[in-house]
Amino acid sequence: MEKAALKKDVISRLRKDILLLEGYKPPLTGNSNAIGLGLIEDAFPNAVFPRGSIHEFLCDQPEHAAASGGFISGLLKSLMKQGGACLWIGLSRTIFPPALKAFGVEPDRIIFIDLKRERDVLWVMEEAIKCEGLAAVIAEIEAVSFTESRRLQLAVEKSRVTGFIVRNDLQKLSSTACAARWKITPLPSEIDNGLPGVGFPKWNVELLKVKNGNPGEWKMEWSDQGFRPSREKALNAPLKQTERKAG
Amino acid sequence: MLLLSRQNEKPDNMKKRFIVVWFRHLTTDWLTLRRPDLQSVPFVIAAPDHGRLMIIATNMLAETQGILPGMVVADAKAIHPEIEVIHAIPGITEKLLKALGEWCIRYTPIISVDLPDGLILDMSGCAHLWGGERGYLKEIVNRLRSKGYDARAAITDTIGTAWAVSRYGRVNPIIEPEQQASALLNLPPEALRLEPLIIERLQKLGFRTIGSFIDMPRSVLRRRFGAAFIQRLDQALGLEEEYRIPIIPIEAYQERLPCLEPVRTATAIEIALQTLLERLCERLQKEGKGIRTAIFRGYRVDGKTVHIDIGTNRPTHNIRHIFKLFELKISSIEPALGIELFILDAPKVEDVSLDQETLWNEERKQLDDLIIAELLDKVAGKVGAHNIRRYLPQEHYWPERSIKQSSSLQEQPATTWRTDRPRPVQLLSYPQRVEVTAPIPDYPPILFRYKNKVHHIKKADGPERIEREWWLEEGEHRDYYTVEDQDGQRYWLFRAGHYSAEQSQWFIHGFFA
Known part of the structure; x- marks a missing residue:
């Protein structure tokens, strides 16, 4: 029994060492770095949301794009707490700035860049994530190749800017060098006691891939200026190791 | 001598030097260039005047026949019956001189047109680049002659004397500083740019050269020939300043870099840009100013100019940053056979606020941080500022x-x-029509069809009526509903105008998170 405990201890220590070698630093002080995702954060290495890396969001319908937009805005709230600006780059942007205020983001601190060519989006994205004055950069793009994502990932590792890529063409899905791949889909909202009306935004948050972490699926709600786990009792735990998808 | 003592009193710290170029056959030379068949034919350019055709310009061949400007065409035909007469194009002289002046900008930045047939170049401090005044004059005249223009030029301290020597001088086209008076002595009074009436009077009185009256008392000359005569004389001698309007206005913040050899490579252009930027930014820094817009021009050997321009979000004299903005566009410069002169202009310059330096290292990041402004400059330079x-x-x-x-x-x-009020995360730029089933007035619809998909509405909020601002535009008000379908997807729908079972028009305007 004692031997088994010792083994476990050794393995967890080795895991931490490997993470350190890969550049993931353990959190210094308590919860100050938390992004407000609650349970989901446990899925990440060291249980810290990886800032300074590229996150990829998949959405092929405008409804999903809206859900992803809301979810990203919720993350921006924490990312922009220290001030700074945010760049939102897109080809045919339909984000409506006043709505972002409901997710705790000052819309006047976001700079929108509307472009016509995909090549320009990638160029602006790369230039932007090299700029340390920014809190986050969001790019809406059809597809991104492995090489392109690797370039972006290397750039953010140096500047510690968080990058989000919103991909809207799932036909061209390929493997990327991004730190995480998300899929946010809307769920019916919850209303207490059968009252009329539409409730708080509620999403099915799928973490399809995460580097050195555990992918999973959660139900989240945006209420009271923060992410809350869905109130209904459902599977709110990360997938077991055996069910884990490749990547 | 009285004149010389007065000249010495002149408070002048920088010695001015002017070169006046005279085109003896400006319009005819130009026509010959356009129509090579005219090269061996005597021809004149004529314009109607008081009901007859007057000759206003002749070519060399016609001149040797004794046909001179100012004659009537009929008289010229009497001398030489086969002479070709070409009608004048109005305004061509001005256009030609302006174009020639712009071409001459490679020799000096200050050039003015001297109608009807000359150019005045302020060459102060330029000649050493061509190895002295003789080389400078030779270069200009030879280049113009090789182009096909019969040009003569003279260099002196004053425009008046240079004008006189270029037209009437026979000995030396370069007059040493402060030697105007002696240069003018043997020239005819016409060389002073006088009215024809005054010239006639001078000739009647037997003044064949300027030297015959230059030493006369001023009061006598003024009484006889008027104040304009004295002014012309003083301008020629340098006792009175003469002002000219340059064809290209002088930019307050401009740097020039002539190249000894025409350059063609991107590296050379970058070096030129870097050099110019260093000079300009050093000056701006001393004055506490920064660039808002800048233009980088290259003058090519073939006479064309190429330029790239940049703009910044806030005034800056950061060389590295401005260079990066230009760098994105250097590839668009076509050097062709080579660029021989680079000019960097800063038409818009503003005061640099000092607090931006302190923001640089501040822990808390600001939206108007310098680093972000620089990023946006770069993006604007590549994709256009209107996209930001x-x-x-x-x-x-x-x-x-x-x-x-x-x-x-x-x-x-x-x-x-x-x-x-609830507002959707995604708002369509234009509301799109949807088909709905809305059986009850002022209630949300029970289903709607959007992009061939039926959405059954399970939950709904509303209506939120938004009136159209009638003082801005006319139209129906909108009743907005927030609806959620069977899959939990949330939409923003509205009905235009009041409910009516058949005619109500429904639109989708956005998607909620």
Whole structure:
């Protein structure tokens, strides 16, 4: 029994060492770095949301794009707490700035860049994530190749800017060098006691891939200026190791 | 001598030197260039005047026949019956001189047109680049002659004397500083740019050369020939300043870099840009100013100019940053056979606020941080500034008008962002028609069809009526509903106008998170 405990201890220590070698630093002080995702954060290495890396969001319908937009805005709230600006780059942007205020983001601190060519989006994205004055950069793009994502990932590792890529063409899905791949889909909202009306935004948050972490699926709600786990009792735990998808 | 003592009193710290270029056959030379068949034919250019054709310009061949400007065409035909007469093109002289002046900008930045047949170049401090005044004059005249223009030029301290020597001088086209008076002595009075009436009077009185009256008392000359005569004389001698309007206005912040050999490579262009930027930014830094717009021009050997321009969001004299902005566009410069002169202009310059330096290292990041301004400059240089947008709230309920574009990063919202009403994360730029089933007045529809998909509405909020602002535009009001379908997807629908079972028009305007 004692031997088994010792083994476990050794393995967890080795895991931490490997993470350190890969550049993931353990959190210094308590919860100050938390992004407000609650349970989901446990899925990440060291249980810290990886800032300074590229996150990829998949959405092929405008409804999903809206859900992803809301979810990203919720993350921006924490990312922009220290001030700074945010760049939102897109080809045919339909984000409506006043709505972002409901997710705790000052819309006047976001700079929108509307472009016509995909090549320009990638160029602006790369230039932007090299700029340390920014809190986050969001790019809406059809597809991104492995090489392109690797370039972006290397750039953010140096500047510690968080990058989000919103991909809207799932036909061209390929493997990327991004730190995480998300899929946010809307769920019916919850209303207490059968009252009329539409409730708080509620999403099915799928973490399809995460580097050195555990992918999973959660139900989240945006209420009271923060992410809350869905109130209904459902599977709110990360997938077991055996069910884990490749990547 | 009285004149010389007065000349010495002149408070002048920088010695002015002018070169006046005279085109003896400006329009005819130009025509010969356009029509080579005229090269061996005597021809004149004529314009109607008082009901007859007057010759206004002749070519060399016609001149040797004794045909001179100012004659009537009929008289010229009497001398030489086969002479070709070409009608004058109005305004061509001005155009030609301006184009020639712009070409001459490689020799000096200050050039003015001297109608009807000359150019005045302020060459102060330029000649050493061509190895002295003789080389400078030779270069200009030879280049113009090789182009096909019969040009003569003279260099002196004053425009008046240079004009005189270029037209009437026979000995030396370069007059040493302060030697105008002796240069003028043997020239005819016409060389002083006088009215024909005064010239006639001078000739009647037997003044064949300027030297015969230059030493006369001024009061006598003034009484006889008027104040304009004295002014011309003084201008020629350098006792009175003469002002000219340059064809290209002088930029306050401009740097020039002539190249000994025409350059063609990108590296050379970058070196030129770097050198010019260092000079300009050093000057700007001393004056506490920064560039808002800058133009980098290259003058090519074939007479064309190429240019690239940049703009910045806030005044800057950071060489590295401005160079990076230009660097993106250097590839668009076509050097062709080579560029022989580079000019960097800063037409818009503003005071640099000092606080931007302190913001640089501050822990808390700001929106108007220098680093972000520089990033946006770069993006604007590549994709255009109109593509960069920032929004501020506006006090309108109408969704399309509830935001306005802000022109700068510093502008703060005048009102707060409203959160009391639900607004969709994605707003369609134009509302799209949807088919609905809405059986009950003023209730949300029970289903709608959008993009061939039927959505059954399970939950709904509303209506929120938004009136159209009649003082801005006319039309129906909108009743907005927030609806959620069977899959949990949330939409923003509205009905235009009041409910009526058949005619109600429904639209989808956005998607909620």
